[in-house]
Amino acid sequence: MKKIYLLLLIYLSFTYLVHAQNVVRVYDFNVKSGHASDVARNFADYHDVERKSGAAILQSVSFLDGVTHRMIFAGDPANWGPKVERSDAEWEAYLRKQQLHINSGGGSMVMTSLMWRMDGDFEKCKTSRYWEIIPEDPEKYVKAREKFVNSIGDILEWRIMGLSSIDMGGLGGTHTSLLCGSDLNDIILTGRKIQKSKAYKSYIEERGNVKIIKSYSANYIHNF
Numbered sequence: 001m002k003k004i005y006l007l008l009l010i011y012l013s014f015t016y017l018v019h020a021q022n023v024v025r026v027y028d029f030n031v032k033s034g035h036a037s038d039v040a041r042n043f044a045d046y047h048d049v050e051r052k053s054g055a056a057i058l059q060s061v062s063f064l065d066g067v068t069h070r071m072i073f074a075g076d077p078a079n080w081g082p083k084v085e086r087s088d089a090e091w092e093a094y095l096r097k098q099q100l101h102i103n104s105g106g107g108s109m110v111m112t113s114l115m116w117r118m119d120g121d122f123e124k125c126k127t128s129r130y131w132e133i134i135p136e137d138p139e140k141y142v143k144a145r146e147k148f149v150n151s152i153g154d155i156l157e158w159r160i161m162g163l164s165s166i167d168m169g170g171l172g173g174t175h176t177s178l179l180c181g182s183d184l185n186d187i188i189l190t191g192r193k194i195q196k197s198k199a200y201k202s203y204i205e206e207r208g209n210v211k212i213i214k215s216y217s218a219n220y221i222h223n224f
Contacts, residue, residue, distance in 0.1 A: 022054060022113045023077045024164055028067040028106030035101035036060070039069060040221050042101075046086075046094045048224045052079045059128075059218035062184075067106040070218060074113070109169030111176060113162065114142060117149050121158035125180040129187045129217045132166070132173035136209040145177075148203035155193050159186075173213040184217050 031039050040058060047056040054075025061067045075081075135141035142163065149161050160180040166173055181187040194200050 022074055023080075024111040024113055025073045025108075026111065026169075027071045027108045028061065028064070029069055029071075030066055030103040030106060031068045032101055032103050036069070038101045039098060042094065042097045043071070044222055044224075046090075047222070049082045049084065051075065051082050051224070054080075056222075056224045057220065058222040059220055061218045062216060064106075064214070064216040066104070069221075107169060107171065110167045111164035112167055113164050114175075115146060115149070115163050117156065117161040119153065119158075122160070124158055124182050125160055125220075127183050127187060127217060127219050128178045128180045129184070129191075129215065131177045131215050132171050132175075132213040133177065134172075134174050134211040134213065135207065136211075138165075138174065141175075141207045141210065144203055144207035147206070148199055151199040152194055152197060155190065155197060159190060171214050187217070 043056075043058045047058075052075065054073070057072040057074070059070045059072065061070050145163060149156075160178075162178045162180075164176050166176060170176070179187055179191065181190055
């Protein structure tokens with residue numbers, strides 16, 4: 001997942017905790033058993049191109065009912081998509097190829113990236129855990145989270161955290177947060193360290209009430 005974060009890092013002038021207004025479009029779906037490699041190959045054949053901004057990402061998804069995979073398209077909405085535009089016929093041919101290997105579509109959502117903790121080793125980030133949430137007071141929550149993330153750098157080390165608002169779709173939440181690590185065990189162990197910190201206790205007090213709608217994880221297959 002190096003590319004998307006490096007692009008954001010360069011674009012936002014190497015700040016430690018950045019505030020972005022990039023758009024993130026997410027499409028979930030269920031792949032037929034034994035067809036995951038076909039979906040990955042088709043995705044690479046079509047999306048492995050130079051982009052105006054952001055990235056095209058394919059993930060395998062766990063702990064999200066009925067969803068096995070996810071496509072993510074992220075970037076600047078004013079500078080969106082591949083540098084060389086594809087024809088409608090090429091797009092339709094790509095969709096037909098993928099539909100041969102997919103049981104059904106899942107949910108989808110459009111998000112706005114609010115902040116990223118960029119300091120770290122992007123090559124080590126192979127898995128993300130996501131939390132779809134509803135903060136009682138979004139402004140209070142975002143402010144508390146920024147302070148919190150800045151205060152736990154010694155625990156996070158090379159790991160990345162992010163926060164986005166959900167503009168359309170999703171599972172009923174208003175925001176999505178993520179923690180990225182080398183694998184799910186790494187994320188769980190890091191989360192336990194965070195929860196034992198003084199910064200976490202202050203964060204819980206300052207952020208206000210937060211309802212968790214769903215927590216799930218995803219592994220990165222392709223990132224172009």
